[in-house]
Amino acid sequence: MIEKQEITLSNGAKAKLIETKATYQNILIVQLDGVLRVIDKETKTLAQTLGGTYNKHAYYVNNSSR
Structure with missing residues (x-):
């Protein structure tokens, strides 16, 4: 298993x-609060979303499949 x-x-x-x-x-x-997000590699800041964090552009992680 990959750590x-x-x-x-x-x-x-x-x-x-x-x-x-x-x-x-x-x-x-x-993965931040159960949602896959993109961050800038150098500054470690979150990329802007196209709306709120929990919308159709956020990818929710299903922990039962891991």
């Missing part, structure tokens, strides 16, 4: 780093 790393965001929040097969130059995918 998930925990990362501290610029605002002090803790998020789990999600490993992907794709490699991105400037972003990381994290």
Whole structure:
């Protein structure tokens, strides 16, 4: 089993780093409060959403499948 790393965001929040097969130059995918989010790799800040965090653009994590 792959161990998930925990990362501290610029605002002090803790998020789990999600490993992907794709490699991105400037972003990381994290799980924050059960939602997959994108953060800037250098500044560790959340990317802006197209609305509220909990909308059709947020991807909810189903913990029962892991």
